[in-house]
Amino acid sequence: MTRSRLPLGKTWDSFDFARLPLSVKRQLETLRDGSFLNRRENVLLFGKPGSGKSHALCALSQQLIQQGHSMLFTTCGLLVQQLLIAKRDLRLPKLIKQFSSFEGLIIDDLGYVQQNREEMEVLFTLLAERYERGSVLLTSNLAFSKWDQIFKDAMTTAAAIDRLVHHSVIIELNVPSYRVETAKKTKPQAPKGTK
Numbered sequence: 001m002t003r004s005r006l007p008l009g010k011t012w013d014s015f016d017f018a019r020l021p022l023s024v025k026r027q028l029e030t031l032r033d034g035s036f037l038n039r040r041e042n043v044l045l046f047g048k049p050g051s052g053k054s055h056a057l058c059a060l061s062q063q064l065i066q067q068g069h070s071m072l073f074t075t076c077g078l079l080v081q082q083l084l085i086a087k088r089d090l091r092l093p094k095l096i097k098q099f100s101s102f103e104g105l106i107i108d109d110l111g112y113v114q115q116n117r118e119e120m121e122v123l124f125t126l127l128a129e130r131y132e133r134g135s136v137l138l139t140s141n142l143a144f145s146k147w148d149q150i151f152k153d154a155m156t157t158a159a160a161i162d163r164l165v166h167h168s169v170i171i172e173l174n175v176p177s178y179r180v181e182t183a184k185k186t187k188p189q190a191p192k193g194t195k
Helices: 022-031 053-066 076-088 092-099 117-130 154-166 178-186
Strands: 042-047 071-075 104-110 135-140 168-173
Touching (some): 042 053, 042 154, 076 092, 076 104, 076 117, 117 154
Parallel strands (some): 071 104
């Protein structure tokens, strides 16, 4: 079963690899063969807003789908709301089992929007259940040292990081915002002699 809800337009061919350090290009290229999914390894992409994290994971996922792998894309905010509704309706184990049908679960923007403790508890439950059973591919603009802002307490934060990092590829996109760079290029220049 090869399903996807990937955003349109974020493809391998449309990604600007020239902006990336050679080491990051090599990491992404190596992941294209999909063997990390067979090993149930995670891919953790960190970087500032606009650095290309989401595009990179979506582009990679489209490559993997073309090889027959099953991938599911969701934002962290939407995922947490789905998990909360399932918990309320006593369907959380069923929903987590549905997610397990995907070899790769892409969670975009972890930590971008602050969630409350109950929201983070259901997310932790999903991560714990998925540990060593399926790959998690996630993007975050927060370094691990700031994940206590996400999971609200030191013990849950440490447990979440431990499960994600144990079998993982960590990629850091330390590049300027693509959107800011594009805006600067398209900004009309003031005529000479004006301020």
